[in-house]
Amino acid sequence: MTAPVVLRRRPPAEAHGHWPEQVIPLLRRIYAARGAGAIELAQPRLAHLLPPEGMLGLDAASHLLADAIANDRHVVVVGDFDCDGATACAVAVRGLRMLGARKVSHAVPNRITHGYGLSPGLVAELAERDPDLLVTVDHGIACHAGISEAKARGWQVLVTDHHLPGETLPAADAIVDPNQPGDGFPSKALAGVGVVFYVLLALRRRMREAGAFAGAGPDLSRLLDLVAVGTVADLVPLDTNNRTLVAAGLRRLRAGQGCAGLNALIEVARRDPTRLSAADIGYAVAPRLNAAGRLEDMSLGIECLLTDDPAHGRELAETLDRINGERRAMQQQMMEEGEAFAARISVADAGMPLAMCLHDTDWHPGVIGLVASKMKERLHRPVVAFAPAEPGSDILRGSARSIPGLHIRDVLATVDARHPGLIDRFGGHAMAAGLTLASSALPLFEQAFRDCVQALATPDLLRVEILSDGELGVEEFCRSAAEALRDGGPWGQAFPEPQFDGVFTVQRWRVVGERHLKLELEYAGIRIPAIEFGGWDGGEPPSRVRLAYRLEPDDYRGGDAIQLVVVHREAA
Structure with missing residues (x-):
């Protein structure tokens, strides 16, 4: 295969x-x-970072946050259960506190209990905290129901996201997403953590102009270690602006200036911090953070990123390392089952099909994304891996991974348009997406998915190209x-x-x-x-x-x- x-x-x-x-x-x-024929493009410095101007919604977002800080309102940052979402949550909480917010807390959905993003169920749980303003990070652009529920309770909602929007935008008080219609920010490649960092830059400028600081205000570059980790982990394109952010964060980590939790994660991963690379983040640091959201609760990972106590950071990092070991064992077993299933499909179809849908009732929904990614790499075909949303559930969660040249979210949108109601929810990027559907709908989805890929895939796309x-x-x-x-x-x-x-x-x-x-x-x-x-x-x-x-x-x-x-x- x-x-x-x-x-x-x-x-x-x-x-x-x-x-x-x-x-x-x-x-x-x-x-x-690689198109970087000059030193300022090849090794960009922070002086080359794109200014916030042009990013739609920043003015409204900074106004909401400045008003909340000035009036001592309760801000709840709602994260996500992957590494980008966890680092974005930590950047938002740390950054708001640096800028003077005294009532800041955070929450994160549980993959099994709540599903993705700001759901009505998560909003109901947050009611006991009595928030005034919810700030979503790395999600929200597709969370219409949850945002409507929050607004019905009288809360303000600020969405910070980087995912592609659907046909309509949610009814939030402010939306910052460089991929929303009408946004003029030159780089559309920011990760969720990069978006919220820009929101903090705009907030600091607003507060500085209002005379909130005696000088220039707090040094937000102290957050770039977290920005670097989230950006690399989310596999967004490293354009010049993202490389500026990542390079600056790596410099802090190599100098031992990272937060206590990241320093501890580097240590338990047995990486040399003085030589840390983006590959070390991608293969060693990020998986340990992601493991918490995949198998348990990402609150553990966010706590690791928020602590300033090195001993506590080390304790949390060791726990995350243990969870990651469990994740690797589970992933290996699921991969072996997926490969056997794919081999049976190839035999039944007299050849490898153009697209694969893999499913097992015993699979864990937190690991299917890794299985889909590994199988996509091995087969060089778009792959969707499914697992029950929770044990015994009739609802399936799917994680899709694609190959260059085949936009997987657009494929899902086409399937949804041709078969209304077949997919409950979906969203994502060109290379990765997620969806939910009823288990009874899986056979029809599989056929529709294959038909759509068949119409779009060319022979060139199905060859692995290695560039030297x-x-x-x-x-x-x-x-x-x-x-x-x-x-x-x-x-x-x-x-x-x-x-x-x-x-x-x-x-x-x-x-x-x-x-x-x-x-x-x-x-x-x-x-x-x-x-x-x-x-x-x-x-x-x-x-x-x-x-x-x-x-x-x-x-x-x-x-x-x-x-x-x-x-x-x-x-x-």
Whole structure:
């Protein structure tokens, strides 16, 4: 069950202007190939951050918040149960307190009990807190019923979100979402945590102009460690503005200036904070935060991000680490079941279908997104994984993941338009979306989903394309080049980590950890170690191979050691 792979090189591009000496020519070439041909685009600083002007709703939002602070009103920040939602909640709570709010609390829906976002059920539970103003972070643009319920209780509602809106907007007092109609903010790629950070920037400016501070006001850049983690975790495109935010947050974390909870999470993940990268956030820090929202209650993760006590932060981080271990075991089991199910579907359909719907009555709804993502990567097909909303429920929760070029939320919108009432609720992005429907509706949805993908997918979309930055010269297989590549980010969505290709001779090989392939390669007279994670297929690799790979420092061996991390291998 593998999709065809096409390996091709990026078109060459030229870097312009003055570059500092420490930016080596290899890195300049890589930046230029990603459209960053000048140093201010390749390594943007906070001075290059886009100003808040143009973001629709900021004036109304800052007015609501300034009025709430001035009149000592109770503000409840309503987060979400993923890493972006948790970090956005922590940024909002910390930021409002920095700006003088004395009555700030937070809440987060439970994935099983409440479902996604500000639901009427969650609003009913919040009534005992007697809030004056609800602030949604990383959700709200699709929460019409919950917002209407809150308004009926006499509360004000501020929506801060980044998801795509539906045909109508909710009846909130103010909405800040760069993707809402009429918004003129140049970057539409902000994560939820980035949106609320901009709201705080606008609020500080309003308060400063009103004379609320003796000077410039509190330093909101202290929140950028959280902004960086949420932005990387949510897999939004790292355009210049997002890379500005992430790079600034990484600098704080590397300097040990992160909040107590993030510092503790880095420690339990066994990452070196002085060399922390966006990949470390994506693969080590974010999963531990996300695990709380997937299996238990994201309140635990938010508490970890809000504490200023290092000992308490360490205790919470260790609990999150344990939960993440449970999540990994559950995910592995669900993946094995999903692969077996997909194999049966392929046999029944005499080939791999263009889209996959996977479902098991024993699956956990908090892990289906990971299963869908992993299966999408393995099959290079859009995948929707379903699980009961709660044990024994007739309502299914689905998590969809797509491939480049196929907008998954638009696919769901098309299915909804062709079959009104089939889907209860849906929402999301181009690459990821969520939905709910009745279990009895699953067969019809599966057929409608496949039909829609069939109409949109082209043969080119169904091939895995691996883009290479070309060959490395023999002198570039060195520690200094590997470190420059590692530290030259942040790398991520739409600004991918550098990878290269070349033909190598396999001198030695062995299997490690049952599934991984350790190689000793020869290239132009030098020996280079390499590892291909999950690369053991039961057969001996050919003596000559063409590889797509990343060049990385080998910190395990230390010194001048490097290794190649194999992304793709084929016979040469």
